[in-house]
């Protein structure tokens with residue numbers, strides 16, 4: 001189909017769509033929204049504790065009716081504080097405030113139920129460490145800090161400087177892992193004391209060592225951080241004695257891309273991109289960077305513009321388009337008094353649409369609003 005027809009068709013269709021209220025919201029699979037990475041059991045237990053504590057907070061001001069006298073109210077308040085009723089209030093709300101990991105939280109809440117009841121019956125101080133009681137001692141999914149594994153073994157080495165400060169002990173704080181070091185990016189070795197491939201030692205004193213990334217042009221290692229310090233250069237770079245690894249401008253070779261493409265150099269690489277369809281060969285993107293105009297287009301100033309065989313058809317298309325705009329604006333006008341929010345939203349979308357469409361038509365060589373002064377507006381009312 002010729003572009004002009006398509007353009008007109010597009011406008012009429014979208015107008016009909018809007019006028020008939022036929023717009024469908026895209027269907028999103030709700031599973032995608034709720035899916036999230038599984039937490040470890042210890043993390044889930046922490047989440048449950050957080051939620052339970054919010055429940056304590058929520059019910060801390062009591063929920064008691066009646067009690068005319070102050071002393072009576074005070075008494076009710078005291079009895080609610082440790083009551084079965086309050087525990088039920090808390091348990092009812094627990095994990096409900098947890099959006100992302102609600103399932104795991106509820107699962108943990110089930111496991112925790114009997115222990116929590118026991119804890120509650122002991123009339124604990126509310127500030128008592130529920131985390132240690134529940135997650136470490138009872139459900140046994142967590143360990144104290146810097147302990148790991150089934151039996152909460154202490155992580156090896158100096159606990160103030162785990163893995164030399166550049167990693168963490170595998171399983172730290174949980175019943176998982178084997179206590180070996182999981183090094184941060186850039187570090188390696190049993191205690192993360194070495195720099196990984198592609199990194200160099202940039203700082204070291206008796207407590208601390210830092211590894212930094214080699215320059216992006218380096219292949220393998222380097223002595224320092226600049227392109228002059230590379231051991232070797234990556235492909236797409238060439239070694240210069242003065243400057244080190246230098247980007248190769250592949251686009252200097254005019255035959256690098258096909259005839260209807262232009263070349264874009266980037267660090268270490270290049271890309272071939274299609275020329276605008278109004279061009280036959282080009283220096284860059286857009287109808288203003290053609291080497292030569294394509295068939296059916298001719299040079300007008302800087303641009304290659306589509307030859308128009310039929311001015312009348314183009315005018316009638318413009319009429320259709322403007323009528324669409326008028327329709328859209330009227331539709332917005334009808335909506336606006338009914339719902340300001342929706343009206344404004346639609347109004348904004350309509351404006352965006354008009355501007356976008358005009359721009360689209362303009363760059364494709366059709367007269368847009370910019371050419372309004374050349375357009376006989378009375379045509380709108382003559383149809």
Ligand SMILES: *[C@@H]1O[C@H](CO)[C@@H](O)[C@H](O)[C@H]1NC(C)=O
Pocket residue numbers: 170177178180
């Ligand atoms: C510890 O666990 C990590 C990751 O699970 C594994 O790669 C490593 O080999 C284990 N080390 C030992 C000593 O078991």
